[in-house]
Amino acid sequence: MAIERIDPELCVGCAVCVDSCSMDVIRMDEKSGKAVITYKEDCVLCGFCGRDCPEKAIFLSPVICAPPTVAW
Amino acid sequence: MSIERIYETDVLVIGGGIAGSFSAIRAREQGADVIMVDKGYVGKAGATPMASLGYLVYNKEWGTDLNACIDAVTRKGEYVNNREWTEAVFADSLSTYKDLVAWGADFPIENPDGAPYFKAYSPFTIIPVGTPTTGMPGRRQAEKVGVKIMDKIVITDLLKADGRVIGAVGYQLLGEDLCIFLAGATVLCAGFTSVLKGDGDAMAYRAGAELTTKEYAYTWPAAGKLPGGRRGVAAHNVFMRYRDSQGKSIDASDTYEMDLTMEFLVHEGRAPIFWDLGAASPGDVERMRKRQESAYPWDPWEFDPAQGGKIEMNGGDGGMNVCSQTGGIWPVNMKCASTIPGLFTAGECCGTRYVGGYHTAPGFGLTGSAVTGSRAGRGAAEFAQENRRPAVDEAEVARLKRILASPIERKGGFSPRWAAQMLQNSITPYYMKYIKHASRLQAGLTIVEFLRDHVVPKLYARDRHELWLCHETRNMVVSAEMVLRASMFRTESRANHYREDYPRRNDPEWLAWVKLQERDGGMKLWKEPVPNEWWPDLSRPYEERYPRRFPGE
Numbered sequence: 001m002a003i004e005r006i007d008p009e010l011c012v013g014c015a016v017c018v019d020s021c022s023m024d025v026i027r028m029d030e031k032s033g034k035a036v037i038t039y040k041e042d043c044v045l046c047g048f049c050g051r052d053c054p055e056k057a058i059f060l061s062p063v064i065c066a067p068p069t070v071a072w
Numbered sequence: 073m074s075i076e077r078i079y080e081t082d083v084l085v086i087g088g089g090i091a092g093s094f095s096a097i098r099a100r101e102q103g104a105d106v107i108m109v110d111k112g113y114v115g116k117a118g119a120t121p122m123a124s125l126g127y128l129v130y131n132k133e134w135g136t137d138l139n140a141c142i143d144a145v146t147r148k149g150e151y152v153n154n155r156e157w158t159e160a161v162f163a164d165s166l167s168t169y170k171d172l173v174a175w176g177a178d179f180p181i182e183n184p185d186g187a188p189y190f191k192a193y194s195p196f197t198i199i200p201v202g203t204p205t206t207g208m209p210g211r212r213q214a215e216k217v218g219v220k221i222m223d224k225i226v227i228t229d230l231l232k233a234d235g236r237v238i239g240a241v242g243y244q245l246l247g248e249d250l251c252i253f254l255a256g257a258t259v260l261c262a263g264f265t266s267v268l269k270g271d272g273d274a275m276a277y278r279a280g281a282e283l284t285t286k287e288y289a290y291t292w293p294a295a296g297k298l299p300g301g302r303r304g305v306a307a308h309n310v311f312m313r314y315r316d317s318q319g320k321s322i323d324a325s326d327t328y329e330m331d332l333t334m335e336f337l338v339h340e341g342r343a344p345i346f347w348d349l350g351a352a353s354p355g356d357v358e359r360m361r362k363r364q365e366s367a368y369p370w371d372p373w374e375f376d377p378a379q380g381g382k383i384e385m386n387g388g389d390g391g392m393n394v395c396s397q398t399g400g401i402w403p404v405n406m407k408c409a410s411t412i413p414g415l416f417t418a419g420e421c422c423g424t425r426y427v428g429g430y431h432t433a434p435g436f437g438l439t440g441s442a443v444t445g446s447r448a449g450r451g452a453a454e455f456a457q458e459n460r461r462p463a464v465d466e467a468e469v470a471r472l473k474r475i476l477a478s479p480i481e482r483k484g485g486f487s488p489r490w491a492a493q494m495l496q497n498s499i500t501p502y503y504m505k506y507i508k509h510a511s512r513l514q515a516g517l518t519i520v521e522f523l524r525d526h527v528v529p530k531l532y533a534r535d536r537h538e539l540w541l542c543h544e545t546r547n548m549v550v551s552a553e554m555v556l557r558a559s560m561f562r563t564e565s566r567a568n569h570y571r572e573d574y575p576r577r578n579d580p581e582w583l584a585w586v587k588l589q590e591r592d593g594g595m596k597l598w599k600e601p602v603p604n605e606w607w608p609d610l611s612r613p614y615e616e617r618y619p620r621r622f623p624g625e
Contacts, residue, residue, distance in 0.1 A: 018113075019112075019113035019116055019223070020113070020116055021112075022112040022113070022116065022117040022118065022121075024112075024224075024245060024537050024540065027246075038537075039537055041489065042489075042537075042541070046121075046122070048116070048121065050370075051370045068493060069487065069489040069490050069493045071487075071490065072486050072487055072490045072491075
């Protein structure tokens with residue numbers, strides 16, 4: 001359920017997903033006014049962004065594990 | 073950190089889950105000005121949105137027996153619950169439930185006979201929680217009563233003056249501000265130690281508070297092959313039957329946290345362990361479907377019982393996890409005051425020990441957080457009204473500002489993601505936190521001390537997001553040290569604390585709580601005896617006092 005993609009065509013810039021993400025993975029892009037995945041590596045797979053998006057613009061992958069951080 | 077802003081208030085609430093919301097609302101109802109901050113979004117952050125199963129309610133009109141409930145907690149928690157707190161949580165539970173209903177929380181009725189609670193957890197009455205869960209109703213009510221809510225504020229340390237907590241220091245995650253909060257009283261509701269970080273416990277520890285009960289592990293199983301690790305978890309709660317790799321059936325339907333069952337099997341080499349869906353009757357499947365669809369309507373039940381042999385279970389969740397609602401900051405009274413004047417605590421960072429050494433049943437977490445939240449909010453408002461706040465110690469503010477900004481001002485250093493992962497790799501394996509032994513605990517402690525002394529002081533942040541990760545990592549290292557030292561200190565086994573080198577309960581020595589505090593730059597631990605009137609009858613044979621056997625006894 002890791003966040004995979006936010007469809008810029010479907011996103012209306014409501015920023016609900018920014019509030020739903022407790023890991024600060026999603027930020028608003030000032031220029032486009034749309035939500036963008038900014039810190040994907042910190043996704044904890046809760047899926048709340050996809051649940052709360054009123055436009056169904058967020059796509060979650062079926063991945064079940066976060067990728068490891070191998071280098072310091 | 074170009075802009076520095078100072079906020080003054082009567083009561084500062086740190087953390088915006090269910091404990092924070094109840095604290096803020098109660099303090100406001102007492103007439104206090106209240107600011108509630110969260111590093112995420114109040115109502116959606118923290119552990120509260122994950123609490124999708126139940127809400128414990130004691131209601132004598134449902135035929136529940138209060139003494140039977142308290143005794144059941146004591147037996148399951150193996151005589152180290154604080155019975156005064158156990159009783160307080162039951163006593164206050166109905167009023168907090170009614171508050172949540174009034175604020176718009178959803179409690180679906182799932183029983184065909186219309187009973188509002190699960191039938192499975194006798195003698196307790198646990199109300200199913202639906203969606204939206206309890207977070208957002210708390211936020212809306214807080215807004216309605218005039219709590220000032222500040223989202224996306226990362227608090228890094230508590231601020232002290234004259235031996236008192238007078239607020240906190242933090243920064244805006246999405247803006248430019250450095251924030252200094254000056255408060256008549258501060259309520260820490262930033263627990264979540266049961267799963268991961270323990271910001272509240274670590275901040276209180278650094279401020280000199282006494283803490284307790286860090287040795288009991290959280291052993292809630294997670295389904296390893298369900299997408300997201302949590303899908304199906306609501307359904308899983310109502311059908312806890314498993315099968316080990318040898319085909320042996322494990323019926324855990326009368327337990328909640330599995331009492332280390334999976335870890336013992338894994339230690340014997342009997343992994344993997346499967347969710348035994350193949351044993352489910354059509355009635356069981358229907359119950360699972362209802363539960364799943366109430367708790368996660370966006371994620372409907374779609375499991376074919378024939379998949380039963382394919383869904384692997386993991387043991388207890390990763391993280392620094394401590395059995396929730398038991399360990400944390402030592403409360404000196406029933407108003408959740410800590411040992412430091414001006415500091416109150418609620419939720420998972422309040423060390424009430426009300427479940428003892430074992431998280432008894434679903435719903436105890438949410439209800440305990442609401443009850444301690446209510447009490448801490450009232451206590452903090454009273455304290456703020458009765459005590460003048462001492463003057464700010466400017467040197468202390470400057471010191472905390474330096475600590476806050478140091479990772480982002482460094483030119484380089486260690487990634488907080490890497491450091492957190494190294495910590496978790498060292499501490500979360502089953503042979504460290506669940507099946508414990510002095511030699512392995514010492515090995516873990518050696519790594520944690522190295523991270524504490526060498527890595528944490530050199531954590532490096534490229535931006536404000538990473539700065540937040542740096543401060544969380546710093547807190548996780550403190551939490552890990554508490555868990556390891558408390559586990560090493562308790563030289564017996566009890567409830568969810570199992571020592572392979574001390575596999576029996578030792579009542580004469582260990583009907584006691586482990587307390588800890590920072591003294592002279594180090595972590596000091598000592599015992600606080602459980603009052604004699606709460607002890608089991610020691611004239612009864614050991615096997616009767618403790619029906620459950622540990623391996624190696």
